[in-house]
Amino acid sequence: MTRLDDTRPDAREFLKLMCGDAWPEWRAAFTTDGTDGPTGIAPVCPDPDHERGDGDLWACCPEPSVEAESNALAEYLVELLNADRPGGAA
Numbered sequence: 001m002t003r004l005d006d007t008r009p010d011a012r013e014f015l016k017l018m019c020g021d022a023w024p025e026w027r028a029a030f031t032t033d034g035t036d037g038p039t040g041i042a043p044v045c046p047d048p049d050h051e052r053g054d055g056d057l058w059a060c061c062p063e064p065s066v067e068a069e070s071n072a073l074a075e076y077l078v079e080l081l082n083a084d085r086p087g088g089a090a
């Protein structure tokens, strides 16, 4: 078993509690006001009125949002986490 496999179950349990989905799809999100691009990540919002390409965080959005301090790092983390979802392609 790899270290990634070791860490996955507790993280999945936490995400299930936080957003109701153990395997959420992630998106880059504006976790800090005034940045040119999103510098954080959050689960994709399931609200039908929240457009998929809108990186803002509203009351409708599931937690957690995580600050990554960088647009490049946020985009990378989104790709990593989405690749780790069932059926995700690395």
Ligand SMILES: [Zn+2]
Pocket: 045, 046, 047, 050, 057, 058, 059, 060, 061, 062
């Ligand atoms: Zn939302």
